Amino acid sequence: MVLENGILKEATVFGKKIALKDITYIRKTKEQYILKTADKELVVHIKQVEEESLKNLDNVLANLDLPAEKNPFSVS
Numbered sequence: 265m266v267l268e269n270g271i272l273k274e275a276t277v278f279g280k281k282i283a284l285k286d287i288t289y290i291r292k293t294k295e296q297y298i299l300k301t302a303d304k305e306l307v308v309h310i311k312q313v314e315e316e317s318l319k320n321l322d323n324v325l326a327n328l329d330l331p332a333e334k335n336p337f338s339v340s
Contacts, residue, residue: 265313267324272299272306282306287328292336297325 266273273281286301297308310318326337 265308265317265321267321272308272321274306280304280306284324284328287330289334290325290328290330290336297321299325 266275267284270284271281272284273279282299282301282304286304287299288302289300291298291300295310297310299306299308308321313321322337325335326339328335328337330338332338
């Protein structure tokens with residue numbers, strides 16, 4: 265995963281991408297994060313992301329303007 269200019273993108277040639285500002289719901293499981301917008305879904309497989317990058321992603325997701333029930337990273 266690559267996070268650049270507010271866009272989260274899979275690190276492949278034709279990887280899916282999602283704008284952070286468009287995320288409306290986040291689901292966190294033991295193995296993945298599922299990020300949803302009105303018309304897209306991006307799955308982040310935790311084991312495929314370096315530990316430091318995952319910490320940075322967690323921080324970014326925690327700071328999204330979403331209600332706590334739609335963001336497991338939300339700091340209440």
